[in-house]
Amino acid sequence: MNQDYIVPNNWSIIEEGFDPDTVRASESLFSIGNGAMGQRANFEEYYSGPTFQGSYIAGVYYPDKTRVGWWKNGYPEYFAKVLNAPNWIGINVFVNDEKLDLFKCKSVEDFRRELNMKEGWYERSFRATLQNDIEVKVVSRRFLSLDLDELGVIRYAVTPLNSDAKVLLRPYLDSGIKNEDTNWEDKFWDTLDVKLQGNQAFIVSKTMKTDFYVSTFMQVEAGECNGYDFESNSFKSSTYASINLERKVKKGEEFSMVKYGGYATSMNHDKYKLISASRNILDQAVTLGYEKLLEKQKQAWAGVWEMADITIDGDVKAQQGIRFNIFQLNQTYLGKDARLNIGPKGFTGEKYGGSTYWDTEAYCIPFYMATKDQKVARNLLTYRYKHLEKAIENAEKLGFTNGAALYPMVTMNGEECHNEWEITFEEIHRNGAIAFAIYNYLRYTGDYSYVREMGMEVMIGIARFWHQRATYSTAKKKYVILGVTGPNEYENNVNNNWYTNYIAKWCINFAIEHIEKLKAEHTEDHDRIREKTALKDTEISKWQEVADNMFFPYSEEHKVYLQQDGFLDKEMVTVADLDKSQRPINQKWSWDRILRSPYIKQADTLQGFYFFEDDFTREELERHFDFYEPFTVHESSLSPCVHSIQAASLDRMDQAYTFYLRTSRLDLDDYNKEVHEGLHITSMAGTWMSIVEGFGGMRIKNGMPSFEPRIPKEWKAYSFKVNFRNQIIKMTVEQGQASFSLEGDKELDILVNGKEMRVSPDNLLTV
Amino acid sequence: MNQDYIVPNNWSIIEEGFDPDTVRASESLFSIGNGAMGQRANFEEYYSGPTFQGSYIAGVYYPDKTRVGWWKNGYPEYFAKVLNAPNWIGINVFVNDEKLDLFKCKSVEDFRRELNMKEGWYERSFRATLQNDIEVKVVSRRFLSLDLDELGVIRYAVTPLNSDAKVLLRPYLDSGIKNEDTNWEDKFWDTLDVKLQGNQAFIVSKTMKTDFYVSTFMQVEAGECNGYDFESNSFKSSTYASINLERKVKKGEEFSMVKYGGYATSMNHDKYKLISASRNILDQAVTLGYEKLLEKQKQAWAGVWEMADITIDGDVKAQQGIRFNIFQLNQTYLGKDARLNIGPKGFTGEKYGGSTYWDTEAYCIPFYMATKDQKVARNLLTYRYKHLEKAIENAEKLGFTNGAALYPMVTMNGEECHNEWEITFEEIHRNGAIAFAIYNYLRYTGDYSYVREMGMEVMIGIARFWHQRATYSTAKKKYVILGVTGPNEYENNVNNNWYTNYIAKWCINFAIEHIEKLKAEHTEDHDRIREKTALKDTEISKWQEVADNMFFPYSEEHKVYLQQDGFLDKEMVTVADLDKSQRPINQKWSWDRILRSPYIKQADTLQGFYFFEDDFTREELERHFDFYEPFTVHESSLSPCVHSIQAASLDRMDQAYTFYLRTSRLDLDDYNKEVHEGLHITSMAGTWMSIVEGFGGMRIKNGMPSFEPRIPKEWKAYSFKVNFRNQIIKMTVEQGQASFSLEGDKELDILVNGKEMRVSPDNLLTV
Structure with missing residues (x-):
């Protein structure tokens, strides 16, 4: 502070x-x-x-x-x-x-x-x-x-x-x-x-x-x-x-x-x-x-x-912090205009330039989906569809062909703006977040029209990119992705970043799944898109070959996926054992020293566990969390929220609460000594996620909202609302109990701690 | 051309x-x-x-x-x-x-x-x-x-x-x-x-x-x-x-x-x-x-x-080319002033700035040793001694301590000037060339005074750097050097570049060898230097531990050392199979594409085989040459000379001659379309090496000049002189015979094709 x-x-x-x-x-x-x-x-x-x-x-x-x-x-x-x-x-x-x-x-x-x-x-x-x-x-x-x-x-x-x-x-x-x-x-x-x-x-x-x-x-x-x-x-x-x-x-x-x-x-x-x-x-x-x-x-x-408020009882600074975050997000983007997006500094400074980073897809869309009409999230997705042509041009500049699309690291009009090779050319995982947002939107809203009208083309461009970007290693007899920067920007030009490989494989499978779904259920759209994109079955088979044979670095000793090839060759000194005088390392160390250290700027392997949580067991999450978090320095404003959500889901509420505090008053208390340059708008959505997905444990499962309510011992109570498919449900959590109420006149089935329950507009459901 | x-x-x-x-x-x-x-x-x-x-x-x-x-x-x-x-x-x-x-x-x-x-x-x-x-x-x-x-x-x-x-x-x-x-x-x-x-x-x-x-x-x-x-x-x-x-x-x-x-x-x-x-x-x-x-x-x-000329009979363009190179080297540096060095563009342009690169030690010193009084080479070594303090400061800026020295990539006064992290912070093999030049000078001149008066301190600073820069990998149970750029600058931030690891180990052993030699033979110098550098036996043991347990990536399948970890994961398409429209890749490809390709800008593993030739068998050289050269695009002016020398020593005279042609008229015929910016001065010394060390096969073995004369079939004859410890020997090579003459009045023992022979001033020795 x-x-x-x-x-x-x-x-x-x-x-x-x-x-x-x-x-x-x-x-x-x-x-x-x-x-x-x-x-x-x-x-x-x-x-x-x-x-x-x-x-x-x-x-x-x-x-x-x-x-x-x-x-x-x-x-x-x-x-x-x-x-x-x-x-x-x-x-x-x-x-x-x-x-x-x-x-x-x-x-x-x-x-x-x-x-x-x-x-x-x-x-x-x-x-x-x-x-x-x-x-x-x-x-x-x-x-x-x-x-x-x-x-x-x-x-x-x-x-x-x-x-x-x-x-x-x-x-x-x-x-x-x-x-x-x-x-x-x-x-x-x-x-x-x-x-x-x-x-x-x-x-x-x-x-x-x-x-x-x-x-x-x-x-x-x-x-x-x-x-x-x-x-x-x-x-x-x-x-x-x-x-x-x-x-x-x-x-x-x-x-x-x-x-x-x-x-x-x-x-x-x-x-x-x-x-x-x-x-x-x-x-x-x-x-x-x-x-x-x-x-x-x-x-x-x-x-x-009325829609977006989160109340916190018993902690005025926490209450002020979360409202400040929600207020700033709404000041920045209200979702009325599909030409606009959520700049990392909003309207509070000039720094970083551009208006659109992968922050939008990775951190902001959940907030807008839950607190606004679903048209708002659709506008954010439409923004990327409108930039598809530019994304194809961006990929062409890097030597890709045949409609492969690479969305930019930073942009205003779809063209790439950033100019560090290790970021611009190599932090390509951003492309995965664009596809993930489509998945996330679909899961949340059930609105398939975006896929039919726009999203499928985006998914095809992205799948083409990953197919071309992966190369076959005869040594490994697997497809590898060489020379990338993962979400952890404290590693550059690494091979087989697990997160990147995972989301690449996922993107291809996701695209193929929806090509097939369109073919079966929306033949006209399917045929139109296949013709427009000149997509042949032989090409799809080649994608599948890559996805099915993707390489993932893994440590038998630690039973964890490795952040990248060679990660265990580092000197594995945890952050706790690092002299405090050396931190923050991005101010104290030269870049080479940061790169060869094991220190992680923000969730990388764990970002994959966050996006694809259902693919892994709780034990796997726990093992990876325990392996990676001790090396994480959280020197990105986007880091603590993901860790807070995961700590909460592992029932580590003290840790979850500590991470939460680091995000919610980041600007009010100027943790990073740079608030004069502007506010950290996109990370504010992460704070919202820490409460709703972290403490509230909200997920969408089988088309139903699911909650696993927890509450930090420092709070008396908290509450939030979410708009799920035009039904507004409010959860209030006190020490020892959670209650659910519903607006409107229809009933809604939800999951609470894995059990299916029905909320009706008239009655407060208390658990 | x-x-x-x-x-x-x-x-x-x-x-x-x-x-x-x-x-x-x-x-x-x-x-x-x-x-x-x-x-x-x-x-x-x-x-x-x-x-x-x-x-x-x-x-x-x-x-x-x-x-x-x-x-x-x-x-x-x-x-x-x-x-x-x-x-x-x-x-x-x-x-x-x-x-x-x-x-x-x-x-x-x-x-x-x-x-x-x-x-x-x-x-x-x-x-x-x-x-x-x-x-x-x-x-x-x-x-x-x-x-x-x-x-x-x-x-x-x-x-x-x-x-x-x-x-x-x-x-x-x-x-x-x-x-x-x-x-x-x-x-x-x-x-x-x-x-x-x-x-x-x-x-x-x-x-x-x-x-x-x-x-x-x-x-x-x-x-x-x-x-x-x-x-x-x-x-x-x-x-x-x-x-x-x-x-x-x-x-x-x-x-x-x-x-x-x-x-x-x-x-x-x-x-x-x-x-x-x-x-x-x-x-x-x-x-x-x-x-x-x-x-x-x-x-x-x-x-x-009189001293530096190389004559070539039967090929006026080759004659003009080599003389142009020798002339420009002498126009640039005559060795009179230990404050000066050999800038890559000499006095012919502004590009690259600075005056001193590792080119001096890796390519230029042999030329000056052989064609001038040995004081000239000593001045070049003295230049680095004078910059030792700055080299220690450079290392400190990157977090090294205790007198570790990192010589700069580019400099005028000893301070680093370059500012790309992948070069400035990571192309650290340059430090090895500084120590290698001391070895080379010692081998050639037999003058031990430089080591006693200056060189030992340089060697200690460099050994300290490598000791600190290597880290222990518990996974590999070896010391590794992470995050480097080797001589092949088309790879950045790689782990365990074989050349870097090899020269690091060599530098430590070289330093220890001479500490022991000084202790035995020059106790006063030894004690003075040990006191000045505060060097303890315990520290030396730690160096030795690193050198003895250095990791070297190796492929059992190909029986070659790997340029770096993971080299075989690339798509191993040779240059011959690469579409010509894609070349030169540094003009046609984005940087990420270059990095993940197998293409080599200039000798990297082979640079190590050039420096440390005696450590490897002819078969090993041949295997590595055949493995790496097909992936080499020679897009550095410093590349063909090393390959020419090695091709000659493998009796591949056609290939050696082809490489030679690429260097000797590089500027006269403007191969790189940039001669208007200035000449490539330092690579001109490589051309000289191609003839003397390549075709002439000159080495120093057991304190004697050694020759293995070869001649391209395109030439009638060529000749050069070398000054070996103040005796000037001239070799003339014609198709089928080589002759040696000597100036002065002392006899000299030399090796010709491995056989010891005596040259006397009066008689022409013909083989």
């Missing part, structure tokens, strides 16, 4: 007291988003202290030309960078002509931030004494509307406290912004038009290279606006537009304004009509007004929580 | 005819150097066509801040770049006020370049018709003096051919130069002073960061110089100084000038007295004058050739 300044609270994230050293961390933690846009918690008014400015629009990116030390054939031409978008939140404040700047004030008192997760707004308030000795109180509240997702709203109010004062509020738009993350100091935006009209302003800009057109807009309202001459109080330059609202304000009197702002983009509107699209949004906003919009915001978030 | 415009000639490199497309290639091929400085064959006069300007000063470099896509712990902060130095050769020419520019002339006739290797000068001549229809003849000859190695000389002459003309020659100095190879577009040079005085000019500049001070100087002489008012015909700016020499020249009359120029640097002079040092050099030059300097140059080169 690196910080503990966040005030524990069941529903809000709260900071009290002003500390310039935590400004950038809080800018991340208090970020707001609505799935379509996002905003770091930057101050509206000018701030000269250290700050990391960030406004983001979902799907808008810049292809930053690749920078490497030594070029390797096959590297992508660019890295898709998350773009800092034009600023719409700015409101500069002048008090008796002095510019308000918290970094320069004589004193700042009662500084308080609150991110109200229940209602979906962020408020900041403080009293500040300026250099000119005027003390003012400022209250600023803002939110990004879930209903009108191109709109943000700010209410900003200033009250002079110790004397009358001339107060000037200067709301502005600014497209002269920069990215912190840039390879070549390129200019990312080109501003085309700056327009001021009455109390409205618009800046139309477009991204370089990608040509996303964006209108950034604002409309300003103040109590005294009637008859105000905005035109003669406005200013514009080539990348900036502002309106001055100036008043003599009596001591103790509040001068407030409301700023409606946001973005209309060419992703959703005609690129030549963005200003009129912006006006439409503003019209809707102003018609409703601030209070009504806020009311609708509360309702919208209530709807989200 | 990519080009064949070089005119075959026994002693000169000749180009005839002007082709702008070959200008950059010729700039490399006609480069001149004298071990202390070098100069690409750039035109003296202005040229607006494609050109790669390069003037270089040995030992002067710039530490260019590392640029990577993704940083890894342990990467060096900078890459030492070979620096393009201020231009001293420039002479602009104006004919009736039109600037002479061969790229813009109406016609260029009789264009000819000659690099006279026998005498050490470069001449260029042509007739050109300018836009103003004046036709001029230009003859320019230049050389870098071997005697005064801070001095270069140019004689430049212009003759108007079709009318009288006003000719202006404007010799200049220019420090406003740039590197083509720069990571951040940094400025590499800062100019401090520009001075013009009479017919002399000086520019004092210093390198950024490294603070090398350099005075670039010139003095201009022309027949008409007496009484010429240089001062009022000179011009200077902040980075430039020029002198105008203008004359009305009659049709058919020659207007000529001599320019003396070069560099005085703070490596050899007080940095505040560089201008007076420059004046001293110019005084010596002018006192001798052009003709006398040229005469001395011829004598100096005659001295070099």
Whole structure:
């Protein structure tokens, strides 16, 4: 843990007291988003202290030309960078002509931030004494509307406290912004038009290279606006537009304004009509007004929580942590738009670039399936189908043929962006997660239409890749997969990574199973897809040959599958016996030392046991867990959740709870000393899994939800809901008992600790 | 082969005819150097066509801040770049006020370049018709003096051919130069002073960061110089100084000038007295004058050739090729200065940076031992001793302790410069070559003083490294070396590379052998070194334990040592069966595909058989050669020579000759399509080895030179000399017979085809 300044609270994230050293961390933690846009918690008014400015629009990116030390054939031409978008939140404040700047004030008192997760707004308030000795109180509240997702709203109010004062509020738009993350100091935006009209302003800009057109807009309202001459109080330059609202304000009197702002983009509107699209949004906003919009915001978030909330009784920090995770996931992705995905930093920072990693399939889909309508998960799968052609091109760049598809490590539009050979070219297990997500979706929703309409083609492309990537070893008389990086990125270019080989074999079998199922049950789809993909029976036989004869490294001595060939040649010193001064090894050790050590960054063999749990006995899981976990350093934010789930299923609740703690407040307590760069959004879904799949023991078995409830001894009770095929079931677990209730009017059969039970909407089922 | 415009000639490199497309290639091929400085064959006069300007000063470099896509712990902060130095050769020419520019002339006739290797000068001549229809003849000859190695000389002459003309020659100095190879577009040079005085000019500049001070100087002489008012015909700016020499020249009359120029640097002079040092050099030059300097140059080169020449009778292209290689090696390094080394591009380009690779120890030292006084090889070994402290620091950066030394992959001052983890951190076999060179030097020269004074400490640091780098595998019950890149860089992060394990074991045994020898025979040195290095007997025992129990991968089926663990799991398709369209694989394939293929870039296991030939039987060599060569793509310039030597020793002369051809004219015929970037200097030493060790079969056995003469059927005869412990023996081989002669007055015992024979100075021994 690196910080503990966040005030524990069941529903809000709260900071009290002003500390310039935590400004950038809080800018991340208090970020707001609505799935379509996002905003770091930057101050509206000018701030000269250290700050990391960030406004983001979902799907808008810049292809930053690749920078490497030594070029390797096959590297992508660019890295898709998350773009800092034009600023719409700015409101500069002048008090008796002095510019308000918290970094320069004589004193700042009662500084308080609150991110109200229940209602979906962020408020900041403080009293500040300026250099000119005027003390003012400022209250600023803002939110990004879930209903009108191109709109943000700010209410900003200033009250002079110790004397009358001339107060000037200067709301502005600014497209002269920069990215912190840039390879070549390129200019990312080109501003085309700056327009001021009455109390409205618009800046139309477009991204370089990608040509996303964006209108950034604002409309300003103040109590005294009637008859105000905005035109003669406005200013514009080539990348900036502002309106001055100036008043003599009596001591103790509040001068407030409301700023409606946001973005209309060419992703959703005609690129030549963005200003009129912006006006439409503003019209809707102003018609409703601030209070009504806020009311609708509360309702919208209530709807989200109704489905997604997890309650924890008896541990306010755990409660705050899990809600923060659920809140951020919903701020990042609401599943309305199949062009979007879940970036690892969401709308809270620039780092990592791209929007889509295998995190989506491996960690996020279960959360969205269980807490939203199943269309949301379907949209995430559709996203990959839309990228199939690019995945085939990616594979071609690496020498594969005949429609083999390799999904990218990192992407915005389907093209690979990453450029380390050991990751880009070799961390190919990611391809397996894409197919696994189809399996997972099918198992959960029972919706076969995705397979018929899209998924089968994806599965064929992936099976083709694995068939071509495996090679026959005459020495082993088996198919081997050479030169890969597994989920444990602390091993590079290894042979026969067990996880990779296992998922490769699984992908081929999964594809063949569904080709046969389509043939038997959906002949028309089958024939259409076979023709489209030019897939012959002879090719399928060759796949089968590879799957049936895949090599898996195994230790007779330890009775475990080996993470890769030669794993036991390492010096097998456990993490417990490693000097603490050497950790985290990714900061202390050179890369070669990490590579030849036995240390595991995140679940690798155990990731396979997590995905394919039913293929193994409890004893096998226990043996592998006991073999691998002691070498695991958990230096990925995605590591503890899988181990927490497995520890829980092995009835090791203390261990499970310890792993859980490492994930749920990772950002709030800044374990990794990097929260100022943004939040770890995708790993937040892992936290949700730790409770639902770990403590709750939820699985889908034979088309039924199955639970094996457990509870950490530190908690009094916890509860969560899951949406299973449009029936919403709520489980509440207390020490010694679990109860199940159901919404709607249909009954549902579930498994509890392996026993089949029927839950009906009227009765609470208690076990 | 990519080009064949070089005119075959026994002693000169000749180009005839002007082709702008070959200008950059010729700039490399006609480069001149004298071990202390070098100069690409750039035109003296202005040229607006494609050109790669390069003037270089040995030992002067710039530490260019590392640029990577993704940083890894342990990467060096900078890459030492070979620096393009201020231009001293420039002479602009104006004919009736039109600037002479061969790229813009109406016609260029009789264009000819000659690099006279026998005498050490470069001449260029042509007739050109300018836009103003004046036709001029230009003859320019230049050389870098071997005697005064801070001095270069140019004689430049212009003759108007079709009318009288006003000719202006404007010799200049220019420090406003740039590197083509720069990571951040940094400025590499800062100019401090520009001075013009009479017919002399000086520019004092210093390198950024490294603070090398350099005075670039010139003095201009022309027949008409007496009484010429240089001062009022000179011009200077902040980075430039020029002198105008203008004359009305009659049709058919020659207007000529001599320019003396070069560099005085703070490596050899007080940095505040560089201008007076420059004046001293110019005084010596002018006192001798052009003709006398040229005469001395011829004598100096005659001295070099007297010792280093290899004659080939019956194959002018082969003769030209081998002399070109010997000439370039001598232009690059003459062994006078223990601070210098043999950069892979010498003074012919910027690429690769740094000056020292393992090439020096693995390929170059044999050449210098045999063709120079043994002090030269000793200087190369001393260079590494001077870097021992840095090598210990390099190892510490990677987590090694207790004086373990890791010599860098690339360096200027002993610090590692390279920044690919798979090379920098893992291609550690380079450390073995440093120790092997000591062994090789000792075997050849019998000079034990280097071991006593310096080498023993180097050997101890290296043995300590291998001891720490090997780890015990309980699975194999042997010591293993995990995560390395062998000489074959088409495999990365492999386990138990046979070559690396073998040389590691050898290094430890070699160190222990000499610790014991010192103890027995040089107790004082022994005790001093043991104290200085704090080396205890217990530590030595631990080394021995590692060496005695080193693991070597072996195939019982093929009866060969395996290049690394798991080598036989690959798809073993030979190069002959690989589609030609796929080659060279380093241009056609992505890196992962190269890595998982069986293809070998350069000798790896066979490199070990080359170094440690005596440890294996002829049958073992043959088996390994037949196993590995068919998978070798020879995509390193250092590959064919080792294979040529081994093919010769296996009596496969056709194969040996084919390999020889690939090396000896690599640059002249531009096999790799990159000669414009500079020459492959270090691999030229491999060509020399192909003849002396390959065809000549020279080895040192029991302290005696040993020969097994062979001759390619394509040749009538060849001969070479070697300096063995200050006795110079010449071997001449014709079809069916070999003869040996000796200089001096002492007899020498040699082995010929295994039989001991005595050569005496008076008699030719014919076999």
